[in-house]
Amino acid sequence: MTDGNAVGDRLESAARGAEADDRSSQSVGRSGRIWVRQASGFTYRTLRDVSRSWTVLAMAIGFPPAMYLLVTATRELDSVTKGLLAGGIAVLGAMIASLIVFGSQLAVDLETDRFAAYRSMAVHPSADFAGRAAAGSVIAALALCFGLGVGILDGAPVGVGGVLPVAVSAVGFLILSVVCMAVAVPIVVAANNEQYAQFTLSLVAVFGFMLTGYNGMLMEVAILDGSITKLLPNVLATRAMTAQLVTTEGVAGSGFVPGGRLVPLLAYGVCATVFGVFLTRWQLYDEGGNR
C-alpha cells in the first residue's frame, strides 16, 4: 500500500467516523426530542384531567387551608406558632397534591391496561415519570402557594425576603414533591384501582403530617421520636422552606431548628428520582408486560 493510499484510507475512515458520530448525535438529538414530547404529553394530559377534577383540587388545595383556619380559629396561637403552622399545613397540601395528582391517572392507566399501548409505542419510562411528576409539581406548587396565602391573610408571619429564600424553598418543595411521587408508584401498583389509590395516598400524606408533628413544625405533637422525625424528607423540606419563609424573629427561640439541611434533602431528591424512574420502568413497563 502506498503512502497516498494509506492517507486516503485514513481520511475515508475518519470521514466515516465523523459521519457515524454525526448520525449518533442526530440519533441522540432525535431521541431527546422524542423524550421531551413524550414527557410533555403526560404533563399535558395530567393537567387537563386534574383541572376538571374538583375532588382532587378540593382535597389538595382546599382541605389543608380549611384545616389551618379551623385550628387558628379554635386556639390562641402566638405569631411564631402561627407561621410554622401555616408553613407545615401548606406543605401538607403540596404533599397531598403530589401524591394524588400523580397517582390518580397512573391508577386509571393501570386499571385500563393502557400501559400495553404505551409499551407498544416505545414510550420512555423516564419520560412517563417525569411528565406526570411535572404536572404533580405544578398542582403541588399551587396548593403550597394557596396554603401560604391563606396563612398570610390570616396574619401568619410568612413572606419572601429575596431571591435566595425563594430558591431554597423551591428546591425543598421540588425534592419533597418528587419523593412523594416516587412513593406513590408502588402504592398505586398495589392498589390497582383509582379510588383505593386516592384514599391510600391521601392517608399517607395526612399520616406523614400527623406522625411528624405537622411536618416537624410542632414537635410537641409528633408521635414519632424526634431523632427519627428530623431525618424524614417531609420534615427536612418543610424546615428548609419555613426557615426561609417564616419572617418572625422569634423562630429560633421557639425551639424550632431552622436548619434546612439541604444536603440530605438533595440526597433524598436524587434517590427518589432514581427510585421513581426505576419503579416506573420495572413495575409498569418491564414487569407489567409479563402480567
Added chain:
Amino acid sequence: MSEPVLVAEGVGKSFGEERVFGEVDLTVESGEVVVLLGPNGTGKSVLASCLAGGLTPSDGTIQVSGRAPASKPGATSFLLQDALCLDRLTGRENIAFYRRLNPSFTDRWRSLVETFGIDSRLDDKVAQYSGGMCRKLELTISLSIEAPLYILDEPTAALDLTMVSELHHQLSTLRDRGKAVLMTTHLPMDADIADRIVFMTDSGVVTTGTPGDITSSVPQVVETTLQNAEAIADKVIDERLFRGEGVVRGLLDLGTDPAAIDEMADARVTDPSYADVFNYYAHLEGAGSDSR
C-alpha cells in the same frame, strides 16, 4: 414475495399457571391484510398485544421489521381494545396526547375524524361518547400513526355496518400503500378484507390460508327452514345446526350424499359462507385438528 414485516415463531403466553395459547407461528408481509379470526376468549387480544410489544410472550420469538417489537417508536401502530382513551378528557385532548407520545403521529387525524363522523363531537368528553364513537376515536388515533405494521384488536366491534365497510376501505388503502395489517375479530364479515385468514380457537391456531383456501377446506353446507331442522340434523357434522336469518344451516357430514339433500323438500346444499367457516372451526369437534 415481499419481506415479512412481522415474524412470530413458537409464541406462547401464560399468566401464572394459566396457559392462554402456545406455539403460535405467524407472519405478516408488507401490503398484506391478515385477519385473525376466532371466537371470544381464545386469546386473540393477548396475542395481538404480544405481537405489538404490549405484553411480553412467555415463549417464542417475535420480530417486527427485523427487531424486537416496540424497540423503537413508530415501529407498530397498535389499537388496544377499549383502553386507548381517557374518558375524562375530550376526544381532541386524547388525540393531542397521543400526538405527543408517538413521533410517527401524522395530521391524518383531521380527515379521519370527518370520515368516521366524530369531528363535531371532538370537544366533548369521551365519557359522553357511545361505544361506537369511542372505537372511532381509537381508530382515528391508530390510523393516524405512520407505521409499517398496524395491529388492530377488534377494530370493528361496536361499529355499524356502514362504518365496518368504511374501515375495510381504510385498511385496503393501507394495504395499497404497502403497509402490513393484522386485525383480530370474531365477526366473520371481517374476512371480506383479508388476504389471509388465521383461525384461532382454544386449541391455538387451527388453520391459516387465503380466504379461498379456508372456504374450500370446509364441507358444503345444508340449509333448511327452522321448521324442517330435525329432518337434516342427522345429515350434518356433530348433528349441530346453526341459526341463520330464518333458516338453520349445518356443515354436511362427509358420509352424506349431497344429492340426497337436494331431493328433500325445503332443503338445499350450498357453498359455505365465512359464518359457516367460523362455525366449523369454532364449534365443531375435531374440525380444527383435522385441518391443522
